[in-house]
Amino acid sequence: MTDTIGRRRFIAAAAAGTVLGSVSQGQAASAQDAADREVRLEFLRPREIVAAQKQCPTIFQPLGTIEWHGLHNVVGVDAVKAHALCVRAARTGGGVVTPPLFGGVGGLNEPHTFIMDAEENIFANLTRPWLEQLCREMARNGFKAIIMLTGHYGAAQQIVVRETAVRMSRALGIPVLGTPEYWLALDVGYTGDHAAWGETSLMMHLYPDTVRLSELGDPPYQGVGGRDPKQSSEADGKRLTDTIVARLAILATNMPRWTEQMLDRFVEAEAALVARQMTAPRGKGNLWTAWRNAASVMKDYGKHLAAEEFEAIRDAAAKL
């Protein structure tokens, strides 16, 4: 899709009231409009933003950084991966997507890596206030729900993103979700990795031209953590993408409509989860303590979240 065609289609669809699946011009045409719709905020003009907000006042903030992702991947994997997932979700479920934030907590001790806050620094002197201000500006600009999706996921980054989301949900009175993308795909077998099978498969699907498995070399692979990237496939990437995007799309559609009571239930569950992640090391142990059994205990997190079964999330978090 070119930007021009995408924008023209969106305007035509908006004018005809067919954005996002109205049946007035036939479902096939609407589906095409939705698939090609420009949702990237930086490429929208004022009237298009107003129309998009009227349709669905949700905004996505993809998060990542610049970090070594093996010899076979580009260094922007985390951010561009999160961005591509958000764009697909917004086209399906509604909302707009901000440019990805390149910068966060931690990063490998490898070349071509920008570390803005130290790996285990849950106090995150730069990342936390930046995320807070982004949320405040999004609310001030009329958005009623925020999804911060991080494609970069050291333990401290995950804690900072989720904790900030919980606090901003409370302070702003709108739902703010802050999660790594892999938490939405735990039940389909992706438990998070670094430049290994999961991330590489996602990139093979989302940005096929960027992956060069032929340049990976032989194990042990430098700066790769998880299942052998040579087992990656575009098909696996599509399967993970479809699951993550479907759940994000449901959330994007529904979150702005949540009642205050639902918001409270959501915040309580997310707060319980991040509190467990933050307190499990008891101020001294390994920051990953609450992740030891997360793949099984939190397996259905994505399913529960999309189904608004917040108490199930809260109860699962207690078992971490």
Ligand SMILES: [Zn+2]
């Ligand atoms: Zn990554």
